[in-house]
Amino acid sequence: MEKEKxxxxxxxxxxxxxxxxxxxxxxDIQKILSSTQNEIVVHFPVIMDDGSLEMFTGYRVQHNNVLxxxxxxxxxxxxxEIEEVRALATWMTWKSAIxxxxxxxxxxxxxxxxxxxxxxxxxxxxxxxxxALGNNIGPEYDIPAPDVNTNAQIMAWILDTxxxxxxxxxxxxxxxxxxxxxxxxxxxxGRGKATGQGVVFTIExxxxxxxxxxxxxxxxxxxxxxxxxxxxxxxxxxxxxLIAVEDISGAIANPEGIDAxxxxxxxxxxxxxxxxxKAEAIDHETFLKTKADIFIPSALENQITAETAPMLDxxxxxxxxxxxxxxxxxxxxxxxxxxxIPDILxxxxxxxxxxxxxxxxxxxxxxxxxxxxxxxxxxxVDAYKRVRDTAKEFDTDWRTAAYIVAxxxxxxxxxxxxxxx
Ligand code: NAD
Numbered sequence: 001m002e003k004e005k006x007x008x009x010x011x012x013x014x015x016x017x018x019x020x021x022x023x024x025x026x027x028d029i030q031k032i033l034s035s036t037q038n039e040i041v042v043h044f045p046v047i048m049d050d051g052s053l054e055m056f057t058g059y060r061v062q063h064n065n066v067l068x069x070x071x072x073x074x075x076x077x078x079x080x081e082i083e084e085v086r087a088l089a090t091w092m093t094w095k096s097a098i099x100x101x102x103x104x105x106x107x108x109x110x111x112x113x114x115x116x117x118x119x120x121x122x123x124x125x126x127x128x129x130x131x132a133l134g135n136n137i138g139p140e141y142d143i144p145a146p147d148v149n150t151n152a153q154i155m156a157w158i159l160d161t162x163x164x165x166x167x168x169x170x171x172x173x174x175x176x177x178x179x180x181x182x183x184x185x186x187x188x189x190g191r192g193k194a195t196g197q198g199v200v201f202t203i204e205x206x207x208x209x210x211x212x213x214x215x216x217x218x219x220x221x222x223x224x225x226x227x228x229x230x231x232x233x234x235x236x237x238x239x240x241x242l243i244a245v246e247d248i249s250g251a252i253a254n255p256e257g258i259d260a261x262x263x264x265x266x267x268x269x270x271x272x273x274x275x276x277x278k279a280e281a282i283d284h285e286t287f288l289k290t291k292a293d294i295f296i297p298s299a300l301e302n303q304i305t306a307e308t309a310p311m312l313d314x315x316x317x318x319x320x321x322x323x324x325x326x327x328x329x330x331x332x333x334x335x336x337x338x339x340x341i342p343d344i345l346x347x348x349x350x351x352x353x354x355x356x357x358x359x360x361x362x363x364x365x366x367x368x369x370x371x372x373x374x375x376x377x378x379x380x381v382d383a384y385k386r387v388r389d390t391a392k393e394f395d396t397d398w399r400t401a402a403y404i405v406a407x408x409x410x411x412x413x414x415x416x417x418x419x420x421x
Contacts (some may be wrong), residue, residue, distance in 0.1 A: 006326060008087040008301045014327045016090075021401030022394055029414050033093075033407070036086055038062040040108075042132035046125050049118055058110045058129045060136055060144075063089040065104035066413050067096060069140055071351060072155070073147030073180075075109035076122075084301070085109060088147075091292045091322050092351065094344045097384045097406035106142050108133075114149045119281050126154050130161040137162065139176040139361075144181040145354050146226065148300070152192070155181045162421045176361035179354035188357035190372035191350075196230025197373065198349015198380045199296065199320045202341045203235065205264055205384045208318060210339075218292040220244035220253075223299030224263065227320040227347065229396035231296050232260035244282065247299070251287035289313060297324035304329035312338060319343040325399075334397055342399040344406065345380075352379045 013034065020030050040060040045053050052099065059082060062070040072092035075085075093105025108177035110129055114122060130137075137144060146155060155178045162178070163171045181187035190197070193313045207214050217240040221228045232242050242260050244253040249272035258279050266276050274281070288311040295312060297303050297338050298320030304312070309325075309332035317333060318341045325333065325340065335341055353376055360367055367375075383405075401404070 006325075007083045008323050009083040011323060012087045012090045015399060015403060016407075019400045019407060022275065022396060022400060023404045023407060025407050026411055026415070029411050032414065032419075033064065033410060036061050036063045036089060037065065038136075039082065039086070040133065040136050042129070044128050044132040046121070046128050048121055056110055056112060056125060056129070056204070058108065058132060059085045060108035060133055060142070061085045061089040061106060062109035062136075063105040063107075064093040066410060066417070067104055068102035069094075069104060070106035070142035071103035071145070071354065072105055072107040073097060073109075073350075074150050074158075075107070075147040076112050076114045076149040076154075077109065078111065078113045079300070080109040080111045087301075088322055093410070094403060095351055096408035097350045097409040098265055098345055098387065098402055099348045099352050099379055100409075101352060101379070103143075103351065103355060106144075107147070108144060109147070109150075122154070123157055126157045127161040127384050130158045131165065134165075137177060139174045139358075142310070143176065143354070143358060145350070148225070149337060151226070152180055152182040152187060153287075155179070155187075156185045159185060166364065175257050176358045179357040180350075180391075181357070186357075188353055188360055188367065188372060189369050190376070191192035191353045191357055192226070193230040194372075195227045195320065195347050195350035196232075196234055196298075198352065199227065199231040199298075199318055199341075199346050200234040201349065201377055201380050202375070203294065203316070203318050204238075205381055206318075206339065206341060209388065212293075212315070213243075217241070217294060218243050219294035219296060220246075220287070220290045220292050221296045221298055221320075222246045222287075222303060222324075223297065223321060224267055224410075225298070226418045227350075228298030229260065229264045229267065229294065231298060231318075231320050232236060233264060236260050240294070243272055243292055244287055245279075246284070247273045248288045251282045252276055252279035253282045253283060253287070254279040279282065285311065294318060297321045297371055299307060300324070302326050304333065306332060309333055309336070312336070314338060318343070319346045322347065323343050328391050330397070330399060340398055341384075342387075342402045345398070346401045347382055348383060349376055349380055352376050
């Protein structure tokens with residue numbers, strides 16, 4: 001029988017407490033940051049293609065906005081519920097604080113299996129959800145972006161719906177209400193690959209620090225969507241070899257290497273990796289036991305646990321996903337001497353380039369890819385160094401160090417501003 005998973009929000013609270021105790025975070029600020037600020041739950045009706053009506057439940061949780069507008073993705077998935085969204089919103093606050101960008105943390109989504117709906121139905125569901133959220137989102141207030149099962153097209157529908165509900169004279173100056181838009185609709189070049197690019201920039205830095213040759217490295221990836229497929233493709237030019245991949249349809253392996261670009265083309269046509277002709281199908285346990293240098297979890301939470309962490313035979317876990325490792329899994333990785341680039345650092349490339357998109361929209365500018373990549377590199381490598389140096393200073397693991405970087409930043413701002421009234 002599958003052991004009941006601990007709620008990811010519990011994981012966040014455990015991670016938070018460990019860091020707060022170690023850095024001796026002010027107890028009042030601990031109280032503030034252990035709670036979310038606003039939690040919006042909307043139930044809304046949508047007419048299906050066959051004329052029937054279905055009710056949906058959507059969420060937007062705003063954890064903190066002391067550093068800037070709430071910011072975070074929208075997920076369309078059957079596992080979306082309030083505790084998960086709270087956890088994801090909280091991680092967004094830490095992520096922006098570590099990356100030093102002027103955003104707070106939020107997350108949202110719809111409890112839905114999007115595979116069961118047609119494109120027209122998904123469009124109506126997205127638009128009606130946006131309408132239900134109303135002014136709980138806004139370009140200077142709370143800015144959604146893509147996450148699991150949402151993409152640039154869905155952002156374009158949100159944009160269009162939001163603008164349609166604004167007074168005409170306000171529409172043009174509100175296109176930064178969402179990021180991760182299609183480029184033609186005001187998106188930033190480089191946003192599509194940004195999270196995977198950030199993952200690869202942090203892996204590069206770790207390799208330099210550890211005299212590790214990426215040219216002869218092997219890696220495997222869980223999740224082959226936006227984050228996983230871009231991370232896989234962007235590691236390829238270093239000469240590293242992708243030897244196994246898993247997605248919702250199962251896992252595949254090829255010790256001779258899987259071409260990440262070819263696999264991406266295959267997934268664009270077939271939606272999933274199952275049936276890819278140049279690799280063997282393997283089971284989940286064999287996938288986790290893959291002997292490689294780097295594992296890049298890029299799917300969902302709670303994948304590396306007390307049960308699964310002992311199976312990993314790698315030097316580095318680079319967390320493309322949010323929350324892939326729970327606190328028990330973390331302990332095992334530490335005992336095994338496996339290095340971890342934690343999610344709130346490793347996958348921050350997405351929110352960093354979302355910030356660039358937001359800035360470009362506000363300034364009516366279009367940057368080129370060189371400018372975006374160069375600025376992303378600087379931001380994420382600075383964040384990486386802050387976390388690495390804090391881990392040394394506090395003699396602690398990198399996840400706790402990443403929290404300390406975030407919490408120290410937020411603590412200063414709260415102390416400066418004080419608590420109203
Ligand atoms: P996506 O929808 O593009 O891809 C998700 C992938 O995970 C798919 O390949 C899917 O088949 C796979 N998957 C789903 N369930 C699985 C399972 N049980 N086992 C194995 N694979 C499974 O989503 P994404 O945007 O790439 O997001 C992936 C992760 O990265 C999430 O944790 C998300 O929160 C995080 N993240 C995304 C961004 C972003 O910019 N999109 C930024 C930061 C973090």
